[in-house]
Amino acid sequence: MVGINTANNYVAGDCHPLDMAGSKITKKSTNTGGVHQEHVLVDGLTPGACSKVAVGSVSAQSGAIAGSVVRLVPSTNCHVAFGANPTAAADGSCVYLPAGSVNVFAFTSGQKIAVIEDAAAGVLFITALS
Numbered sequence: 001m002v003g004i005n006t007a008n009n010y011v012a013g014d015c016h017p018l019d020m021a022g023s024k025i026t027k028k029s030t031n032t033g034g035v036h037q038e039h040v041l042v043d044g045l046t047p048g049a050c051s052k053v054a055v056g057s058v059s060a061q062s063g064a065i066a067g068s069v070v071r072l073v074p075s076t077n078c079h080v081a082f083g084a085n086p087t088a089a090a091d092g093s094c095v096y097l098p099a100g101s102v103n104v105f106a107f108t109s110g111q112k113i114a115v116i117e118d119a120a121a122g123v124l125f126i127t128a129l130s
Contacts, residue, residue: 045069045129045130046129046130047071047127047128047129048066048067048127048128048129048130049065049066049067049127049128050125050126050127050128051063051065051125051126052123052124052125052126053113053115053123053124053126054121054123055074055075055076055078055115055116055117055121055122055123055124056116056117056121057116057117057121058116059081059086059087059088059089059114059115059116060088060114060115060116061085061086061112061113061114062112062113062114062115062124062126063112064110064111064112065107065109065110065111065112065113065126065128066109066110066128067107067109067128067129067130068106068107068108068109068129068130069104069105069106069107069128069129069130070104070105070107070113070126070127070128070129071102071103071104071126071127071129072097072102072103072104072105072113072124072125072126073100073101073102073103073124073125073127074097074098074099074100074101074115074122074123074124074125075099075100075122075123075124075125076099076117076118076119076120076121076122076123077096077097077098077099077117077118077119077120078096078097078099078115078116078117078118078122078124079094079095079096079097079115079116079118080094080095080097080113080114080115080124081094081095081113081114081115082105082107082108082111082112082113082114083111083112083114084110084111084112085112086111086112086113086114087114088114088115088116089116090116090117090118094114094116096118097124099122104129107128113126
């Protein structure tokens, strides 16, 4: 699995930057009506199905995701795990995502994402890319 966190320009967890031949990943910031937004633009990839998972004090799973790349945007600091039946834990064993960060990961189609809060509830927004 590979991924990059564009909010802080660092590689998330023990993952590696997403490197796709012929693709270019760029970060764009906008401020419209006082609302700051971060956008990740990945040339050559098209947004697919979108979903959201409630982030709470107990690990919660997404449904199976069809796509080889996923974009994750949490509204709160959280920890995520990937797999056929993953369980997220806030103990340093899972990938940490800061609130408001935009994260792009290579992904095994058909698997799920589990998420758990770091300290406060929120939502994890998931977009499959192809």
